[in-house]
Amino acid sequence: MKILVVDDSRVMRQIVVRTLRQAGxxxxxxxxxxxxxxxxxxxxxxxxxxxxxxxxxxxxxxxEFLSALRASxxxxxxxxxxxxxxxxxxxxxAAAGASFLIAKPxxxxxxxxxxxxxxG
Amino acid sequence: MTxxxxxxxxxxxxxxxxxxxxxxxxxxxxxxxxxxxxxTAGPLPVGACVGVTGAWQGQIDVACSAELAHxxxxxxxxxxxxxxxxxxxxxxxxxxxxxxxxxxxxxxxxPSVLSLPSTRTPASVxxxxxxxxxxxxxxxxxxxxxxQPIRVSIWTMPTxxxxxxxxxxEIS
Numbered sequence: 001m002k003i004l005v006v007d008d009s010r011v012m013r014q015i016v017v018r019t020l021r022q023a024g025x026x027x028x029x030x031x032x033x034x035x036x037x038x039x040x041x042x043x044x045x046x047x048x049x050x051x052x053x054x055x056x057x058x059x060x061x062x063x064e065f066l067s068a069l070r071a072s073x074x075x076x077x078x079x080x081x082x083x084x085x086x087x088x089x090x091x092x093x094a095a096a097g098a099s100f101l102i103a104k105p106x107x108x109x110x111x112x113x114x115x116x117x118x119x120g
Numbered sequence: 121m122t123x124x125x126x127x128x129x130x131x132x133x134x135x136x137x138x139x140x141x142x143x144x145x146x147x148x149x150x151x152x153x154x155x156x157x158x159x160t161a162g163p164l165p166v167g168a169c170v171g172v173t174g175a176w177q178g179q180i181d182v183a184c185s186a187e188l189a190h191x192x193x194x195x196x197x198x199x200x201x202x203x204x205x206x207x208x209x210x211x212x213x214x215x216x217x218x219x220x221x222x223x224x225x226x227x228x229x230x231p232s233v234l235s236l237p238s239t240r241t242p243a244s245v246x247x248x249x250x251x252x253x254x255x256x257x258x259x260x261x262x263x264x265x266x267x268q269p270i271r272v273s274i275w276t277m278p279t280x281x282x283x284x285x286x287x288x289x290e291i292s
Contacts, residue, residue, distance in 0.1 A: 008236075009215045011196045011208070015147065056218070056234055083222025088230050103226075104219045105146020 001119065002029040004048035006039040006065065007081070008057040012104075016052060016081055023111035025119070036060025040068065048076070050118060052102075055082035055089075063096055070097045077118045081106065127178070127258040127276045130228055133157075136261055139223045140272055143216070144265055148195055152266040160262045161185070161269030166209060168217035168239040172225050174232025177277040178258070180221035182213065186242065188268035189213055210239040220272060 003020065007013045013032050020028065031046045033039040035057040043051065051069075055062040066078050077099045082089070085103025093101045100114040141154045167183030184192075186209075193208040194201040214237035225234050259274040 009211055009218070011193070011211045012215050014198075015196065056222075056236060058236060083219045084226040084234065086226035086230060089226070104222065105143050107146065 001025075001027070002031060002046060002048040002050075004031045004033060004039060004042055004046065004051045004053075006033040006036065006042075006051065006053040006057070006062065008035050008054065010034075012054065012081075019106065019108050019111050022108040023115065024108075025111075025115065028119075036062060036065030036068075039065050043069070043074075050115075051076065051078040052081050053078065055080055055084070063092065066093075066096050066098060079114060079118070124258045124276050127176075127274070130176075131224070131259070131274075133259065133261060135227065136224065136259060136272060136274070137263070139227075140220060140261070140263060140270075143219050143223065147216075147219075148192070152191075152195075155263040155265040155270060158262055158264035158269070161271060164269060164271055165242045166213055166240065167271075168210075168213045168237040170217050170221035170237050171235040172221070172228070172232050173235075175230050175279065176225070176228040176232055177279050179275040179277075180217065180224050181273040181275070182217040182220055182270065183273070184213065184270040185268045188265065188270060189241070191266060191268065192216070206241055209241050213237075213241075214239045224274065 005016050033042040037060040053062040080101040083104045090101050164183035166189040169181040171179045189209045190204045193204040193212040217237045258276040261272045263270045
């Protein structure tokens with residue numbers, strides 16, 4: 001099982017990886033990318049089973065990344081980990097094809113709740 | 121009604137204190153305590169600012185002492201305080217502003233767009249904060265975390281008339 005973590009903040013990528021471990025997904029391989037464009041490249045190279053992406057990033061935002069993925073016919077699970085969890089954000093994410101949205105700050109339980117149905 | 125008065129009807133000090141406490145607890149746990157209101161600190165040399173444009177317009181600025189910034193970076197990167205670099209500090213304070221700003225934005229009228237954080241440290245070029253005639257501080261909170269000062273400032277700007285597009289139209 002491989003997870004692609006996309007965030008322009010190095011420390012937030014580290015926190016996401018640590019939280020994945022605390023949530024019981026320490027056995028998964030993790031690949032990191034620093035924005036949506038880098039995420040597209042890493043996705044092609046690494047073929048992850050799940051993408052966890054920030055929303056607000058330079059070069060290519062998370063929603064642009066997801067839209068490009070879905071436009072290319074790629075249906076793999078994609079979830080947002082972002083600083084805002086308002087209903088309009090969640091609706092926009094769902095309409096674009098996101099499986100879930102985790103708002104920062106988060107807990108291992110929040111990861112477990114949304115990852116369990118996706119990764120089993 | 122001014123933009124500041126309108127903001128006061130949407131959000132009060134306690135709401136922002138709780139948001140900041142939640143952000144710090146979520147990121148650092150409770151081992152170093154929870155940020156709580158304290159006396160006004162002097163100039164705080166490290167910080168980051170995010171802007172919001174759309175149905176609500178303004179800026180959210182998080183400033184702190186260099187000691188707090190290094191302590192926070194050391195905690196989150198899991199390194200010794202003296203091993204923390206300026207890049208580490210900018211990454212951490214930028215993310216603090218991003219998360220606090222995102223939480224503030226989500227409690228305000230939308231749709232709106234959140235900018236990327238603009239950071240400042242003693243070793244970097246200061247961020248430019250818009251302070252023109254149309255900008256006013258709506259809220260300033262002085263807090264203490266782990267014995268060090270942190271200040272959250274929220275600035276409001278007048279919302280443009282509906283006929284003037286203010287963003288790319290995307291929600292952030």
